[in-house]
Amino acid sequence: MIRDQESAERLREMPVTTHQVRVRYAETDQMGIVYYANYLVWFELGRVELLRSLGLAYSQLEKEHECILPVVEATCRYRSPARYDDEILIETRPAMLRGSVLKFAYRILRKGVDGAEPTLLAEGETVHIVCDDQLKRKALPVHYAEALRKLLPQHRGHE
Amino acid sequence: MIRDQESAERLREMPVTTHQVRVRYAETDQMGIVYYANYLVWFELGRVELLRSLGLAYSQLEKEHECILPVVEATCRYRSPARYDDEILIETRPAMLRGSVLKFAYRILRKGVDGAEPTLLAEGETVHIVCDDQLKRKALPVHYAEALRKLLPQHRGHE
Amino acid sequence: MIRDQESAERLREMPVTTHQVRVRYAETDQMGIVYYANYLVWFELGRVELLRSLGLAYSQLEKEHECILPVVEATCRYRSPARYDDEILIETRPAMLRGSVLKFAYRILRKGVDGAEPTLLAEGETVHIVCDDQLKRKALPVHYAEALRKLLPQHRGHE
């Protein structure tokens, strides 16, 4: 479900939301690098900021629309370690929306110093099912769905 | 509110609940020691196991009695660092219960190897207010309050 | 690299290491379920306990053999949510060892109450590269490699 070379290529050409964070001491482990589970926390920040950039708030989705987005699958491929105090770029794009199933793709990069290119640190995907607070499937509110659909690679392919 | 030499001495003589955990890799930081916020997670494990040892479950307290125990004050004094894979003893005792205010005291120790004495790693206290799920004060259910009171240093002093 | 239906079936017949933990309050989020990144922490506990069950300690691997096992890929498929205070079973098995590449497979289950069958909550895999502390590839110490190879599905198929 998660990996598909063709769509990956198309995703690469997509516009993305980029959110910046700095590595926290709490996120490192005794290897001196960021503990691997914390990349999934960064993915969460990325998708929240993607929604926010569309004028949509995940907190409103929960409170007003009684919609939650539990994750049913998460994958991360780690390329190069992130270290304490690194400036991290989280790139996020919607990758699929079919019924109640929503998929996001992410790239984690270390910001380049003095205008240098960023370094790719990790890539990944998460798949979510739109649910009510009893974890029963439901549809995403229409204005969320429409805003996300416009950013899908399929949609762009039709242009 | 938290520090009181006299009660600290009395606490030392008290029976305690001891819960054992092993340090997780995720809990270390790049200093090679356990990140300082994680001791507060261990305190939480200690007070949950204290309640469990009394036949009381914190999960039932939330679900059946609609009681939560948000923390209003937490202190930890760090004596010696915990390291990855250490076997940790979490000692917990109720230290005060007045109306809706409940205080626990904790000691964190590293288990001794081959029968050696444990090493004290940290000590601390947490103060909680018994609340409903709207964060309004309420009384602790009677059987919780009675079970905890029997373990208070004041109570023992009267024996 | 990670998903392979045939090997998945063989994995199902394998003996496993089972490690038990209880869901911590700190591991829940405001959905009332365990935050999705924490399953990767449980995977880490599982592979450490697998090594320990073989008489091998991950802490010794780092200290004595100057070997670390950074993760290059992690996947988790979430089936049913874990909740606060649940008793969790972490099943772990080595799934592949080729040169410096080591793969583990995991199943996360909720322990059944009163003798009931456990419920599958999540499944996943992690792929690691055996490295020195400068993150350069190296071979796993021989006795680690041998102990793990005996548990691989391929090895069992030859019996």
Added chain:
Amino acid sequence: MIRDQESAERLREMPVTTHQVRVRYAETDQMGIVYYANYLVWFELGRVELLRSLGLAYSQLEKEHECILPVVEATCRYRSPARYDDEILIETRPAMLRGSVLKFAYRILRKGVDGAEPTLLAEGETVHIVCDDQLKRKALPVHYAEALRKLLPQHRGHE
């Protein structure tokens, strides 16, 4: 060591470093509020940004000066809960520097909406011992000590 009413009053008049973060989903728990240990992570962010605002980097302190700042005492008093997606202000000031002992004071606030005053959520302190990487006491590099001393409440009192 940590609480001292008079110095607390003086601290209130001090200039501070303010760092802004947004509450992450991962930081909430099933009470629907931020888990209490995470305030200590915010304190860490505050003291790092305080150093950065002085042109000093904690990462350089570790790498170039082989100085680490393990915490020997941490206290947090929780006034009002932080919730998911809240914009949080972390105010930090050095509160004491004597030999190898360094103390910071913190206030955590929720940013006011539409120009409203911020709401105080928590206050706290951390005490650190300046150490080398073997956890032996040493002096803070001179330019770090001087920059911090200028911000101490005592120093300001002399002006």
